[in-house]
Amino acid sequence: MPENKGLIFDIQGHSVHDGPGCRTLIFMSGCPLRCEWCANPEGMEFKQRLMYQEQKCVNRTQGCTRCLAACPRQAISINNEGEIPLKISRELCQSCTTFDCTKVCYFEALTVSGKWMTLEELMRIINRDRQYWGQGGGVTFTGGEPLFQKDFTIAALKKCQSVYIHTAIETSAHIQREAFLKAMGYVDFAFIDIKHMDPEKHREKTGVTNELILGNITALVASGWPNRLIIRLPVIENFNDTDTNIIATAAFLNKVGLREINILPFHRLGDSKWMKLGLKYPYREYQGTTAEKMEHIKGLFQERGIACYTGSDTPF
Ligand code: SF4
Ligand code: SF4
Structure with missing residues:
Protein backbone atom coordinates (compact mmCIF):
# COMPACT_ATOMS: atom_id res chain seq x y z
CA MET A 1 0.00 0.00 0.00
CA PRO A 2 1.57 3.35 -1.03
CA GLU A 3 2.26 5.54 1.98
CA ASN A 4 0.13 8.67 2.50
CA LYS A 5 -2.14 7.81 -0.40
CA GLY A 6 -5.81 6.94 -0.59
CA LEU A 7 -7.32 4.43 -3.01
CA ILE A 8 -10.16 6.09 -4.92
CA PHE A 9 -12.22 4.16 -7.45
CA ASP A 10 -14.21 7.03 -8.93
CA ILE A 11 -14.70 10.78 -8.76
CA GLN A 12 -17.93 12.24 -10.14
CA GLY A 13 -18.85 15.90 -10.46
CA HIS A 14 -22.24 17.59 -10.74
CA SER A 15 -24.18 15.33 -8.39
CA VAL A 16 -27.39 16.77 -6.94
CA HIS A 17 -28.61 13.70 -5.00
CA ASP A 18 -25.88 13.20 -2.42
CA GLY A 19 -26.14 16.23 -0.20
CA PRO A 20 -27.05 19.91 -0.55
CA GLY A 21 -26.44 21.73 -3.84
CA CYS A 22 -24.17 20.59 -6.62
CA ARG A 23 -21.43 18.25 -5.37
CA THR A 24 -18.31 16.33 -6.27
CA LEU A 25 -18.47 12.69 -5.15
CA ILE A 26 -15.32 10.90 -4.00
CA PHE A 27 -15.68 7.10 -4.07
CA MET A 28 -13.25 5.52 -1.61
CA SER A 29 -12.28 1.84 -1.98
CA GLY A 30 -12.81 -0.74 0.76
CA CYS A 31 -15.87 -1.72 2.75
CA PRO A 32 -16.43 -3.93 5.82
CA LEU A 33 -19.88 -4.94 4.51
CA ARG A 34 -20.75 -7.33 1.69
CA CYS A 35 -24.28 -6.28 0.73
CA GLU A 36 -25.56 -8.64 -1.94
CA TRP A 37 -27.36 -5.82 -3.77
CA CYS A 38 -24.30 -3.50 -3.85
CA ALA A 39 -24.32 -1.04 -6.77
CA ASN A 40 -20.57 -0.37 -6.53
CA PRO A 41 -18.96 -3.83 -6.16
CA GLU A 42 -15.64 -2.53 -7.55
CA GLY A 43 -15.34 -0.54 -4.31
CA MET A 44 -15.89 -3.43 -1.91
CA GLU A 45 -12.29 -4.57 -1.67
CA PHE A 46 -9.45 -2.31 -0.62
CA LYS A 47 -7.46 -2.99 -3.76
CA GLN A 48 -7.32 -2.18 -7.44
CA GLY A 114 -9.02 2.28 -8.30
CA LYS A 115 -6.28 4.85 -8.32
CA TRP A 116 -3.85 5.69 -5.52
CA MET A 117 -3.84 9.44 -4.89
CA THR A 118 -2.14 11.78 -2.47
CA LEU A 119 -4.26 14.27 -0.58
CA GLU A 120 -2.71 17.04 -2.65
CA GLU A 121 -3.76 15.33 -5.89
CA LEU A 122 -7.29 14.87 -4.58
CA MET A 123 -7.53 18.47 -3.41
CA ARG A 124 -6.40 19.66 -6.84
CA ILE A 125 -9.42 17.89 -8.39
CA ILE A 126 -11.79 19.14 -5.70
CA ASN A 127 -10.57 22.71 -6.17
CA ARG A 128 -10.94 22.37 -9.95
CA ASP A 129 -14.62 21.42 -9.44
CA ARG A 130 -15.26 24.10 -6.85
CA GLN A 131 -16.12 26.76 -9.45
CA TYR A 132 -19.02 24.58 -10.72
CA TRP A 133 -20.78 24.02 -7.41
CA GLY A 134 -22.39 27.43 -7.12
CA GLN A 135 -23.97 28.27 -3.76
CA GLY A 136 -24.41 25.52 -1.19
CA GLY A 137 -22.51 22.69 -2.86
CA GLY A 138 -19.42 20.81 -1.77
CA VAL A 139 -17.83 17.39 -1.53
CA THR A 140 -19.40 14.06 -0.58
CA PHE A 141 -17.21 11.15 0.49
CA THR A 142 -18.79 7.83 -0.38
CA GLY A 143 -17.69 4.40 -1.49
CA GLY A 144 -17.28 1.59 -0.63
CA GLU A 145 -17.12 2.78 2.94
CA PRO A 146 -15.26 6.10 3.07
CA LEU A 147 -14.11 5.51 6.65
CA PHE A 148 -12.53 2.16 5.75
CA GLN A 149 -9.52 4.35 4.88
CA LYS A 150 -10.12 6.40 7.96
CA ASP A 151 -6.79 8.24 8.18
CA PHE A 152 -6.88 9.42 4.58
CA THR A 153 -10.58 10.33 4.65
CA ILE A 154 -10.30 12.18 7.96
CA ALA A 155 -7.32 14.14 6.60
CA ALA A 156 -9.29 14.98 3.44
CA LEU A 157 -12.39 16.05 5.41
CA LYS A 158 -10.25 18.20 7.68
CA LYS A 159 -8.46 19.79 4.73
CA CYS A 160 -11.77 20.57 3.00
CA GLN A 161 -13.23 22.23 6.07
CA SER A 162 -10.06 24.26 6.57
CA VAL A 163 -10.64 25.88 3.17
CA TYR A 164 -14.40 26.35 3.73
CA ILE A 165 -15.59 23.46 1.56
CA HIS A 166 -18.86 21.92 2.74
CA THR A 167 -18.34 18.23 3.59
CA ALA A 168 -20.83 15.37 3.40
CA ILE A 169 -20.43 11.65 3.95
CA GLU A 170 -22.34 8.51 3.01
CA THR A 171 -21.25 5.93 5.55
CA SER A 172 -22.32 2.53 6.82
CA ALA A 173 -21.10 3.66 10.28
CA HIS A 174 -19.56 0.21 10.67
CA ILE A 175 -16.32 1.53 12.08
CA GLN A 176 -14.69 1.66 15.48
CA ARG A 177 -16.42 4.31 17.65
CA GLU A 178 -13.51 6.65 18.33
CA ALA A 179 -12.54 6.97 14.65
CA PHE A 180 -16.19 7.39 13.65
CA LEU A 181 -16.79 10.27 16.07
CA LYS A 182 -13.46 11.86 15.16
CA ALA A 183 -14.37 11.79 11.43
CA MET A 184 -17.83 13.20 12.08
CA GLY A 185 -16.18 16.19 13.73
CA TYR A 186 -15.18 17.27 10.21
CA VAL A 187 -18.50 16.45 8.51
CA ASP A 188 -21.26 19.01 7.83
CA PHE A 189 -23.90 16.59 6.54
CA ALA A 190 -24.30 12.82 6.82
CA PHE A 191 -26.23 9.91 5.39
CA ILE A 192 -26.06 6.65 7.35
CA ASP A 193 -27.72 3.42 6.20
CA ILE A 194 -29.78 1.18 8.44
CA LYS A 195 -30.26 -2.01 6.46
CA HIS A 196 -32.08 -4.12 9.03
CA MET A 197 -32.95 -3.89 12.73
CA ASP A 198 -32.44 -7.61 13.41
CA PRO A 199 -28.71 -8.31 13.97
CA GLU A 200 -28.81 -11.84 12.52
CA LYS A 201 -30.81 -10.88 9.44
CA HIS A 202 -28.42 -7.96 8.95
CA ARG A 203 -25.49 -10.37 9.06
CA GLU A 204 -27.11 -12.79 6.60
CA LYS A 205 -27.23 -10.20 3.79
CA THR A 206 -24.35 -7.86 4.63
CA GLY A 207 -21.82 -10.09 6.37
CA VAL A 208 -21.85 -8.11 9.63
CA THR A 209 -24.33 -7.56 12.46
CA ASN A 210 -25.84 -4.13 13.11
CA GLU A 211 -24.82 -3.43 16.74
CA LEU A 212 -21.83 -1.25 15.89
CA ILE A 213 -23.87 0.75 13.37
CA LEU A 214 -26.81 1.37 15.71
CA GLY A 215 -24.42 2.10 18.58
CA ASN A 216 -22.53 4.67 16.50
CA ILE A 217 -25.73 6.41 15.41
CA THR A 218 -26.86 6.56 19.05
CA ALA A 219 -23.47 7.86 20.20
CA LEU A 220 -23.36 10.50 17.45
CA VAL A 221 -26.76 11.93 18.36
CA ALA A 222 -25.98 11.73 22.10
CA SER A 223 -22.73 13.63 21.49
CA GLY A 224 -24.76 16.67 20.41
CA TRP A 225 -23.37 16.55 16.86
CA PRO A 226 -24.94 19.72 15.48
CA ASN A 227 -25.33 18.90 11.79
CA ARG A 228 -27.98 17.21 9.71
CA LEU A 229 -28.09 13.41 9.74
CA ILE A 230 -30.41 11.54 7.41
CA ILE A 231 -30.84 7.82 7.88
CA ARG A 232 -31.19 5.85 4.65
CA LEU A 233 -32.95 2.54 4.13
CA PRO A 234 -32.34 0.70 0.85
CA VAL A 235 -35.59 -1.22 0.51
CA ILE A 236 -34.94 -4.87 -0.40
CA GLU A 237 -37.94 -7.13 -0.91
CA ASN A 238 -38.21 -10.14 1.40
CA PHE A 239 -35.38 -8.76 3.52
CA ASN A 240 -36.11 -5.46 5.21
CA ASP A 241 -39.48 -4.39 3.77
CA THR A 242 -41.68 -6.12 6.35
CA ASP A 243 -43.96 -4.06 8.59
CA THR A 244 -42.16 -5.52 11.62
CA ASN A 245 -38.79 -4.23 10.44
CA ILE A 246 -40.11 -0.82 9.39
CA ILE A 247 -41.87 -0.35 12.73
CA ALA A 248 -38.69 -1.41 14.57
CA THR A 249 -36.65 1.08 12.50
CA ALA A 250 -39.11 3.89 13.29
CA ALA A 251 -39.00 2.97 17.00
CA PHE A 252 -35.20 3.14 16.96
CA LEU A 253 -35.23 6.57 15.28
CA ASN A 254 -37.74 7.88 17.79
CA LYS A 255 -35.75 6.46 20.70
CA VAL A 256 -32.54 8.09 19.47
CA GLY A 257 -34.27 11.37 18.62
CA LEU A 258 -34.04 11.34 14.82
CA ARG A 259 -37.01 12.52 12.81
CA GLU A 260 -36.33 11.76 9.13
CA ILE A 261 -35.50 8.88 6.85
CA ASN A 262 -34.78 8.46 3.14
CA ILE A 263 -36.09 5.19 1.68
CA LEU A 264 -34.37 4.06 -1.52
CA PRO A 265 -36.10 1.86 -4.07
CA PHE A 266 -33.89 -0.96 -5.35
CA HIS A 267 -32.28 -0.52 -8.78
CA ARG A 268 -30.13 -2.85 -10.85
CA LEU A 269 -27.52 -0.29 -11.89
CA GLY A 270 -24.76 -2.37 -10.36
CA ASP A 271 -25.38 -5.35 -12.65
CA SER A 272 -22.92 -4.37 -15.40
CA LYS A 273 -20.20 -3.69 -12.82
CA TRP A 274 -20.56 -7.17 -11.30
CA MET A 275 -20.16 -8.56 -14.83
CA LYS A 276 -17.05 -6.45 -15.49
CA LEU A 277 -15.51 -8.00 -12.37
CA GLY A 278 -16.37 -11.48 -13.66
CA LEU A 279 -19.02 -11.95 -10.98
CA LYS A 280 -22.69 -12.80 -11.14
CA TYR A 281 -24.93 -10.16 -9.60
CA PRO A 282 -27.01 -11.95 -6.96
CA TYR A 283 -29.93 -9.58 -7.61
CA ARG A 284 -29.92 -9.82 -11.43
CA GLU A 285 -33.42 -11.31 -11.63
CA TYR A 286 -34.84 -9.25 -8.81
CA GLN A 287 -37.61 -6.88 -9.94
CA GLY A 288 -37.39 -4.39 -7.09
CA THR A 289 -39.96 -2.91 -4.75
CA THR A 290 -43.26 -1.69 -6.16
CA ALA A 291 -44.34 1.96 -5.87
CA GLU A 292 -47.30 0.77 -3.73
CA LYS A 293 -44.94 -0.91 -1.27
CA MET A 294 -42.76 2.20 -1.06
CA GLU A 295 -45.88 4.28 -0.31
CA HIS A 296 -46.94 1.79 2.36
CA ILE A 297 -43.51 1.96 4.03
CA LYS A 298 -43.58 5.75 3.85
CA GLY A 299 -46.99 5.73 5.57
CA LEU A 300 -45.67 3.51 8.38
CA PHE A 301 -42.86 5.97 9.10
CA GLN A 302 -45.09 9.03 8.86
CA GLU A 303 -47.65 7.50 11.26
CA ARG A 304 -44.81 7.27 13.78
CA GLY A 305 -43.74 10.89 13.42
CA ILE A 306 -40.83 10.29 11.04
CA ALA A 307 -40.57 12.42 7.88
CA CYS A 308 -39.99 9.97 5.05
CA TYR A 309 -38.56 10.83 1.62
CA THR A 310 -38.45 8.42 -1.29
CA GLY A 311 -35.42 8.18 -3.60
CA SER A 312 -34.05 11.57 -4.57
CA ASP A 313 -37.02 13.49 -3.11
CA THR A 314 -35.04 14.41 0.00
CA PRO A 315 -35.16 18.20 0.55
CA PHE A 316 -31.64 19.42 1.35
S1 SF4 B 1 -4.76 -10.39 -16.80
FE1 SF4 B 1 -4.68 -10.25 -14.60
S2 SF4 B 1 -2.66 -11.01 -14.01
FE2 SF4 B 1 -2.59 -10.52 -16.20
S3 SF4 B 1 -1.82 -8.42 -16.31
FE3 SF4 B 1 -4.06 -8.33 -16.33
S4 SF4 B 1 -4.62 -8.04 -14.16
FE4 SF4 B 1 -2.49 -8.76 -14.22
S1 SF4 C 1 -8.34 -8.71 -26.98
FE1 SF4 C 1 -9.95 -7.35 -26.21
S2 SF4 C 1 -9.40 -6.98 -24.08
FE2 SF4 C 1 -7.57 -7.81 -25.08
S3 SF4 C 1 -6.40 -6.00 -25.70
FE3 SF4 C 1 -7.69 -6.61 -27.45
S4 SF4 C 1 -9.56 -5.37 -27.21
FE4 SF4 C 1 -8.49 -5.31 -25.23
Whole structure:
Protein backbone atom coordinates (compact mmCIF):
# COMPACT_ATOMS: atom_id res chain seq x y z
CA MET A 1 0.00 0.00 0.00
CA PRO A 2 1.57 3.35 -1.03
CA GLU A 3 2.26 5.54 1.98
CA ASN A 4 0.13 8.67 2.50
CA LYS A 5 -2.14 7.81 -0.40
CA GLY A 6 -5.81 6.94 -0.59
CA LEU A 7 -7.32 4.43 -3.01
CA ILE A 8 -10.16 6.09 -4.92
CA PHE A 9 -12.22 4.16 -7.45
CA ASP A 10 -14.21 7.03 -8.93
CA ILE A 11 -14.70 10.78 -8.76
CA GLN A 12 -17.93 12.24 -10.14
CA GLY A 13 -18.85 15.90 -10.46
CA HIS A 14 -22.24 17.59 -10.74
CA SER A 15 -24.18 15.33 -8.39
CA VAL A 16 -27.39 16.77 -6.94
CA HIS A 17 -28.61 13.70 -5.00
CA ASP A 18 -25.88 13.20 -2.42
CA GLY A 19 -26.14 16.23 -0.20
CA PRO A 20 -27.05 19.91 -0.55
CA GLY A 21 -26.44 21.73 -3.84
CA CYS A 22 -24.17 20.59 -6.62
CA ARG A 23 -21.43 18.25 -5.37
CA THR A 24 -18.31 16.33 -6.27
CA LEU A 25 -18.47 12.69 -5.15
CA ILE A 26 -15.32 10.90 -4.00
CA PHE A 27 -15.68 7.10 -4.07
CA MET A 28 -13.25 5.52 -1.61
CA SER A 29 -12.28 1.84 -1.98
CA GLY A 30 -12.81 -0.74 0.76
CA CYS A 31 -15.87 -1.72 2.75
CA PRO A 32 -16.43 -3.93 5.82
CA LEU A 33 -19.88 -4.94 4.51
CA ARG A 34 -20.75 -7.33 1.69
CA CYS A 35 -24.28 -6.28 0.73
CA GLU A 36 -25.56 -8.64 -1.94
CA TRP A 37 -27.36 -5.82 -3.77
CA CYS A 38 -24.30 -3.50 -3.85
CA ALA A 39 -24.32 -1.04 -6.77
CA ASN A 40 -20.57 -0.37 -6.53
CA PRO A 41 -18.96 -3.83 -6.16
CA GLU A 42 -15.64 -2.53 -7.55
CA GLY A 43 -15.34 -0.54 -4.31
CA MET A 44 -15.89 -3.43 -1.91
CA GLU A 45 -12.29 -4.57 -1.67
CA PHE A 46 -9.45 -2.31 -0.62
CA LYS A 47 -7.46 -2.99 -3.76
CA GLN A 48 -7.32 -2.18 -7.44
CA ARG A 49 -9.55 -4.43 -9.56
CA LEU A 50 -9.41 -5.56 -13.18
CA MET A 51 -12.60 -4.73 -15.09
CA TYR A 52 -13.39 -6.37 -18.43
CA GLN A 53 -16.11 -4.92 -20.63
CA GLU A 54 -16.67 -7.57 -23.27
CA GLN A 55 -18.76 -5.29 -25.53
CA LYS A 56 -15.67 -3.16 -26.17
CA CYS A 57 -13.36 -6.09 -26.85
CA VAL A 58 -12.37 -6.50 -30.53
CA ASN A 59 -10.86 -9.97 -30.19
CA ARG A 60 -13.53 -11.59 -32.35
CA THR A 61 -14.05 -8.74 -34.79
CA GLN A 62 -10.42 -7.71 -35.34
CA GLY A 63 -8.47 -10.71 -34.04
CA CYS A 64 -6.84 -8.64 -31.28
CA THR A 65 -4.80 -10.67 -28.76
CA ARG A 66 -2.58 -7.95 -27.33
CA CYS A 67 -3.63 -8.51 -23.72
CA LEU A 68 -2.86 -12.26 -23.93
CA ALA A 69 0.72 -11.48 -24.87
CA ALA A 70 1.05 -8.70 -22.28
CA CYS A 71 -0.05 -10.67 -19.22
CA PRO A 72 3.00 -12.10 -17.44
CA ARG A 73 0.85 -14.75 -15.70
CA GLN A 74 -1.02 -16.12 -18.72
CA ALA A 75 -4.26 -15.23 -16.97
CA ILE A 76 -6.12 -14.48 -20.22
CA SER A 77 -7.13 -17.02 -22.85
CA ILE A 78 -9.47 -17.12 -25.83
CA ASN A 79 -12.95 -18.31 -24.97
CA ASN A 80 -14.13 -20.64 -27.71
CA GLU A 81 -17.46 -21.26 -26.03
CA GLY A 82 -20.20 -18.77 -25.27
CA GLU A 83 -20.61 -15.08 -25.98
CA ILE A 84 -17.70 -13.61 -24.00
CA PRO A 85 -14.56 -13.43 -26.19
CA LEU A 86 -11.97 -13.88 -23.41
CA LYS A 87 -11.59 -16.05 -20.33
CA ILE A 88 -9.84 -14.32 -17.44
CA SER A 89 -8.53 -16.27 -14.48
CA ARG A 90 -9.54 -13.95 -11.69
CA GLU A 91 -7.57 -16.06 -9.22
CA LEU A 92 -4.33 -15.27 -11.04
CA CYS A 93 -5.29 -11.59 -11.22
CA GLN A 94 -5.98 -11.36 -7.46
CA SER A 95 -2.44 -10.37 -6.53
CA CYS A 96 -1.52 -8.55 -9.75
CA THR A 97 -0.15 -5.06 -9.21
CA THR A 98 1.05 -4.12 -12.68
CA PHE A 99 -2.13 -4.63 -14.75
CA ASP A 100 -0.01 -4.91 -17.89
CA CYS A 101 -3.00 -6.19 -19.86
CA THR A 102 -4.77 -2.84 -19.51
CA LYS A 103 -1.77 -0.92 -20.86
CA VAL A 104 -2.11 -2.54 -24.28
CA CYS A 105 -5.90 -2.51 -24.53
CA TYR A 106 -6.48 0.55 -26.67
CA PHE A 107 -10.22 -0.07 -26.77
CA GLU A 108 -10.56 0.22 -22.99
CA ALA A 109 -12.17 -3.20 -22.75
CA LEU A 110 -9.72 -3.88 -19.92
CA THR A 111 -9.39 -1.16 -17.29
CA VAL A 112 -8.26 -0.86 -13.68
CA SER A 113 -10.71 0.33 -11.09
CA GLY A 114 -9.02 2.28 -8.30
CA LYS A 115 -6.28 4.85 -8.32
CA TRP A 116 -3.85 5.69 -5.52
CA MET A 117 -3.84 9.44 -4.89
CA THR A 118 -2.14 11.78 -2.47
CA LEU A 119 -4.26 14.27 -0.58
CA GLU A 120 -2.71 17.04 -2.65
CA GLU A 121 -3.76 15.33 -5.89
CA LEU A 122 -7.29 14.87 -4.58
CA MET A 123 -7.53 18.47 -3.41
CA ARG A 124 -6.40 19.66 -6.84
CA ILE A 125 -9.42 17.89 -8.39
CA ILE A 126 -11.79 19.14 -5.70
CA ASN A 127 -10.57 22.71 -6.17
CA ARG A 128 -10.94 22.37 -9.95
CA ASP A 129 -14.62 21.42 -9.44
CA ARG A 130 -15.26 24.10 -6.85
CA GLN A 131 -16.12 26.76 -9.45
CA TYR A 132 -19.02 24.58 -10.72
CA TRP A 133 -20.78 24.02 -7.41
CA GLY A 134 -22.39 27.43 -7.12
CA GLN A 135 -23.97 28.27 -3.76
CA GLY A 136 -24.41 25.52 -1.19
CA GLY A 137 -22.51 22.69 -2.86
CA GLY A 138 -19.42 20.81 -1.77
CA VAL A 139 -17.83 17.39 -1.53
CA THR A 140 -19.40 14.06 -0.58
CA PHE A 141 -17.21 11.15 0.49
CA THR A 142 -18.79 7.83 -0.38
CA GLY A 143 -17.69 4.40 -1.49
CA GLY A 144 -17.28 1.59 -0.63
CA GLU A 145 -17.12 2.78 2.94
CA PRO A 146 -15.26 6.10 3.07
CA LEU A 147 -14.11 5.51 6.65
CA PHE A 148 -12.53 2.16 5.75
CA GLN A 149 -9.52 4.35 4.88
CA LYS A 150 -10.12 6.40 7.96
CA ASP A 151 -6.79 8.24 8.18
CA PHE A 152 -6.88 9.42 4.58
CA THR A 153 -10.58 10.33 4.65
CA ILE A 154 -10.30 12.18 7.96
CA ALA A 155 -7.32 14.14 6.60
CA ALA A 156 -9.29 14.98 3.44
CA LEU A 157 -12.39 16.05 5.41
CA LYS A 158 -10.25 18.20 7.68
CA LYS A 159 -8.46 19.79 4.73
CA CYS A 160 -11.77 20.57 3.00
CA GLN A 161 -13.23 22.23 6.07
CA SER A 162 -10.06 24.26 6.57
CA VAL A 163 -10.64 25.88 3.17
CA TYR A 164 -14.40 26.35 3.73
CA ILE A 165 -15.59 23.46 1.56
CA HIS A 166 -18.86 21.92 2.74
CA THR A 167 -18.34 18.23 3.59
CA ALA A 168 -20.83 15.37 3.40
CA ILE A 169 -20.43 11.65 3.95
CA GLU A 170 -22.34 8.51 3.01
CA THR A 171 -21.25 5.93 5.55
CA SER A 172 -22.32 2.53 6.82
CA ALA A 173 -21.10 3.66 10.28
CA HIS A 174 -19.56 0.21 10.67
CA ILE A 175 -16.32 1.53 12.08
CA GLN A 176 -14.69 1.66 15.48
CA ARG A 177 -16.42 4.31 17.65
CA GLU A 178 -13.51 6.65 18.33
CA ALA A 179 -12.54 6.97 14.65
CA PHE A 180 -16.19 7.39 13.65
CA LEU A 181 -16.79 10.27 16.07
CA LYS A 182 -13.46 11.86 15.16
CA ALA A 183 -14.37 11.79 11.43
CA MET A 184 -17.83 13.20 12.08
CA GLY A 185 -16.18 16.19 13.73
CA TYR A 186 -15.18 17.27 10.21
CA VAL A 187 -18.50 16.45 8.51
CA ASP A 188 -21.26 19.01 7.83
CA PHE A 189 -23.90 16.59 6.54
CA ALA A 190 -24.30 12.82 6.82
CA PHE A 191 -26.23 9.91 5.39
CA ILE A 192 -26.06 6.65 7.35
CA ASP A 193 -27.72 3.42 6.20
CA ILE A 194 -29.78 1.18 8.44
CA LYS A 195 -30.26 -2.01 6.46
CA HIS A 196 -32.08 -4.12 9.03
CA MET A 197 -32.95 -3.89 12.73
CA ASP A 198 -32.44 -7.61 13.41
CA PRO A 199 -28.71 -8.31 13.97
CA GLU A 200 -28.81 -11.84 12.52
CA LYS A 201 -30.81 -10.88 9.44
CA HIS A 202 -28.42 -7.96 8.95
CA ARG A 203 -25.49 -10.37 9.06
CA GLU A 204 -27.11 -12.79 6.60
CA LYS A 205 -27.23 -10.20 3.79
CA THR A 206 -24.35 -7.86 4.63
CA GLY A 207 -21.82 -10.09 6.37
CA VAL A 208 -21.85 -8.11 9.63
CA THR A 209 -24.33 -7.56 12.46
CA ASN A 210 -25.84 -4.13 13.11
CA GLU A 211 -24.82 -3.43 16.74
CA LEU A 212 -21.83 -1.25 15.89
CA ILE A 213 -23.87 0.75 13.37
CA LEU A 214 -26.81 1.37 15.71
CA GLY A 215 -24.42 2.10 18.58
CA ASN A 216 -22.53 4.67 16.50
CA ILE A 217 -25.73 6.41 15.41
CA THR A 218 -26.86 6.56 19.05
CA ALA A 219 -23.47 7.86 20.20
CA LEU A 220 -23.36 10.50 17.45
CA VAL A 221 -26.76 11.93 18.36
CA ALA A 222 -25.98 11.73 22.10
CA SER A 223 -22.73 13.63 21.49
CA GLY A 224 -24.76 16.67 20.41
CA TRP A 225 -23.37 16.55 16.86
CA PRO A 226 -24.94 19.72 15.48
CA ASN A 227 -25.33 18.90 11.79
CA ARG A 228 -27.98 17.21 9.71
CA LEU A 229 -28.09 13.41 9.74
CA ILE A 230 -30.41 11.54 7.41
CA ILE A 231 -30.84 7.82 7.88
CA ARG A 232 -31.19 5.85 4.65
CA LEU A 233 -32.95 2.54 4.13
CA PRO A 234 -32.34 0.70 0.85
CA VAL A 235 -35.59 -1.22 0.51
CA ILE A 236 -34.94 -4.87 -0.40
CA GLU A 237 -37.94 -7.13 -0.91
CA ASN A 238 -38.21 -10.14 1.40
CA PHE A 239 -35.38 -8.76 3.52
CA ASN A 240 -36.11 -5.46 5.21
CA ASP A 241 -39.48 -4.39 3.77
CA THR A 242 -41.68 -6.12 6.35
CA ASP A 243 -43.96 -4.06 8.59
CA THR A 244 -42.16 -5.52 11.62
CA ASN A 245 -38.79 -4.23 10.44
CA ILE A 246 -40.11 -0.82 9.39
CA ILE A 247 -41.87 -0.35 12.73
CA ALA A 248 -38.69 -1.41 14.57
CA THR A 249 -36.65 1.08 12.50
CA ALA A 250 -39.11 3.89 13.29
CA ALA A 251 -39.00 2.97 17.00
CA PHE A 252 -35.20 3.14 16.96
CA LEU A 253 -35.23 6.57 15.28
CA ASN A 254 -37.74 7.88 17.79
CA LYS A 255 -35.75 6.46 20.70
CA VAL A 256 -32.54 8.09 19.47
CA GLY A 257 -34.27 11.37 18.62
CA LEU A 258 -34.04 11.34 14.82
CA ARG A 259 -37.01 12.52 12.81
CA GLU A 260 -36.33 11.76 9.13
CA ILE A 261 -35.50 8.88 6.85
CA ASN A 262 -34.78 8.46 3.14
CA ILE A 263 -36.09 5.19 1.68
CA LEU A 264 -34.37 4.06 -1.52
CA PRO A 265 -36.10 1.86 -4.07
CA PHE A 266 -33.89 -0.96 -5.35
CA HIS A 267 -32.28 -0.52 -8.78
CA ARG A 268 -30.13 -2.85 -10.85
CA LEU A 269 -27.52 -0.29 -11.89
CA GLY A 270 -24.76 -2.37 -10.36
CA ASP A 271 -25.38 -5.35 -12.65
CA SER A 272 -22.92 -4.37 -15.40
CA LYS A 273 -20.20 -3.69 -12.82
CA TRP A 274 -20.56 -7.17 -11.30
CA MET A 275 -20.16 -8.56 -14.83
CA LYS A 276 -17.05 -6.45 -15.49
CA LEU A 277 -15.51 -8.00 -12.37
CA GLY A 278 -16.37 -11.48 -13.66
CA LEU A 279 -19.02 -11.95 -10.98
CA LYS A 280 -22.69 -12.80 -11.14
CA TYR A 281 -24.93 -10.16 -9.60
CA PRO A 282 -27.01 -11.95 -6.96
CA TYR A 283 -29.93 -9.58 -7.61
CA ARG A 284 -29.92 -9.82 -11.43
CA GLU A 285 -33.42 -11.31 -11.63
CA TYR A 286 -34.84 -9.25 -8.81
CA GLN A 287 -37.61 -6.88 -9.94
CA GLY A 288 -37.39 -4.39 -7.09
CA THR A 289 -39.96 -2.91 -4.75
CA THR A 290 -43.26 -1.69 -6.16
CA ALA A 291 -44.34 1.96 -5.87
CA GLU A 292 -47.30 0.77 -3.73
CA LYS A 293 -44.94 -0.91 -1.27
CA MET A 294 -42.76 2.20 -1.06
CA GLU A 295 -45.88 4.28 -0.31
CA HIS A 296 -46.94 1.79 2.36
CA ILE A 297 -43.51 1.96 4.03
CA LYS A 298 -43.58 5.75 3.85
CA GLY A 299 -46.99 5.73 5.57
CA LEU A 300 -45.67 3.51 8.38
CA PHE A 301 -42.86 5.97 9.10
CA GLN A 302 -45.09 9.03 8.86
CA GLU A 303 -47.65 7.50 11.26
CA ARG A 304 -44.81 7.27 13.78
CA GLY A 305 -43.74 10.89 13.42
CA ILE A 306 -40.83 10.29 11.04
CA ALA A 307 -40.57 12.42 7.88
CA CYS A 308 -39.99 9.97 5.05
CA TYR A 309 -38.56 10.83 1.62
CA THR A 310 -38.45 8.42 -1.29
CA GLY A 311 -35.42 8.18 -3.60
CA SER A 312 -34.05 11.57 -4.57
CA ASP A 313 -37.02 13.49 -3.11
CA THR A 314 -35.04 14.41 0.00
CA PRO A 315 -35.16 18.20 0.55
CA PHE A 316 -31.64 19.42 1.35
S1 SF4 B 1 -6.40 -6.00 -25.70
FE1 SF4 B 1 -8.49 -5.31 -25.23
S2 SF4 B 1 -9.56 -5.37 -27.21
FE2 SF4 B 1 -7.69 -6.61 -27.45
S3 SF4 B 1 -8.34 -8.71 -26.98
FE3 SF4 B 1 -7.57 -7.81 -25.08
S4 SF4 B 1 -9.40 -6.98 -24.08
FE4 SF4 B 1 -9.95 -7.35 -26.21
S1 SF4 C 1 -4.62 -8.04 -14.16
FE1 SF4 C 1 -2.49 -8.76 -14.22
S2 SF4 C 1 -2.66 -11.01 -14.01
FE2 SF4 C 1 -4.68 -10.25 -14.60
S3 SF4 C 1 -4.76 -10.39 -16.80
FE3 SF4 C 1 -4.06 -8.33 -16.33
S4 SF4 C 1 -1.82 -8.42 -16.31
FE4 SF4 C 1 -2.59 -10.52 -16.20
